Amino acid sequence: MVGIILASHGDFAEGILQSGSMIFGDQENVKAVTLMPNEGPNDIKAKMKEAIASFGDQEEVLFLVDLWGGTPFNQANSLFEEYKDKWAVVSGLNLPMLIEAYASRLSMNTAREIATHIIGTAREGIKIRPEELEIAKATAPAPSRSNTGTPGKFKYVLARIDSRLLHGQVATAWTKATQPTRIIVVSDAVTKDELRKKLIQQAAPPGVKAHVVPVDQMIKLAKDDQHFGGQRALLLFENPQDALKVVEGGVPLKTINVGSMAHSPGKVQPNKVLAFSQEDIDTFIKLKEAGLDFDVRKVPNDSKGDMNEILKKSQDELNRLRQY
Known part of the structure; x- marks a missing residue:
């Protein structure tokens, strides 16, 4: 079974693990690791290694992290480099994503397969009321950040x-x-x-x-x-x-x-x-x-x-x- 690590700044990973258990039941081979205010990158990396070591199958590991570019992501990404043909890292952790990951483990056997599958559910879980606000956002022009070279300095x-x-x-x-x-x-x-x-x-x-x-x-x-x-x-x-x-x-x-x-x-x-x-x-x-x-x-x-x-x-x- 694919092992899942939930990683976050603060107690978010622990909280969403508890929420997932309330909805889908307790799960094996799932660990929450947290980066607390008094800790640094090496601390959460050590927690991740300890969590991986507890899994029965360490060849298939899926990281669900809170924020792309954050310290939990960066440390997961550094571990991922050695196993990038097997493991997967997904950011933007939310509850629909976690529930879909749990369900996917019943029929899917690889971390990469599950990662590909849960992205759609995670995005679909983000909705807004009143609905017209979502429509307005979808039709608004995106801000321009040109990276093309023109005369002048930084x-x-x-x-x-x-x-x-x-x-x-x-x-x-x-x-x-x-x-x-x-x-x-x-x-x-x-x-x-x-x-x-x-x-x-x-x-x-x-x-x-x-x-x-x-x-x-x-x-x-x-x-x-x-x-x-x-x-x-x-x-x-x-x-x-x-x-x-x-x-x-x-x-x-x-x-x-x-x-x-x-x-x-x-x-x-x-x-x-x-x-x-x-x-x-x-x-x-x-x-x-x-x-x-x-x-x-x-x-x-x-x-x-x-x-x-x-x-x-x-x-x-x-x-x-x-x-x-």
Whole structure:
């Protein structure tokens, strides 16, 4: 029997698992895995591996995830790469999709067959009242986001430091708030990692192109005034050092959004989402000296943090660690 993993931000996967059991009865080889606010990508990936290990048949696995491009999707997608001739990943999890997946397992034996079949039911389950609103939406012209080259340079709608790079908060909240035509991951390290590049490109939201370029290439692109007129660029940096390099190279950024910096040995963590080494602190000081402002928040609706206070707290903690 095909194993099913329900994956979500927060408790949604647990809740929809319970709803499915109420309607279709308890199911074997179905696990819910959740990404909680205090967890990171490695945590949910470990939960997925544990869930897969509990299935009787690990050759046929179907992931039903909440959001395309979100962390649960990205981690499922990274596991999927090794089994892409067998497994399947479907985003947009809803209750009609889950019920149809349960029913399909009675007559279908492969994850890919079930994935193909349940898409129609999932879409048909999305309805609206009054009905004329659905008709009006269907006939409205789609907004245009041209990616064709015209004279001019990039307009930078967001430059963000985020160790997770392109994930749910970027693919949804920040993309909707800033309306980019291109998401550009600027990283020498990621450029050399073909798997990470592929996963980032696959996580791009509809209508937006995702690219991975090295630092030197981004500096060259920023100086090109012949091909990027009308293009709205959202830049993603894995660390502040890469951001400083592009600023020193002439990329005209005015503000850096600081969203997430992962903890690692030698770093201090002044809050839940940011961790700093001495090199990080020194780099932010250089960015400030270069005239950049800092916008410290995970998503657009968050209140902004005070970067000066965060850096001071981090420096004090590092100094205390050196005394021991």
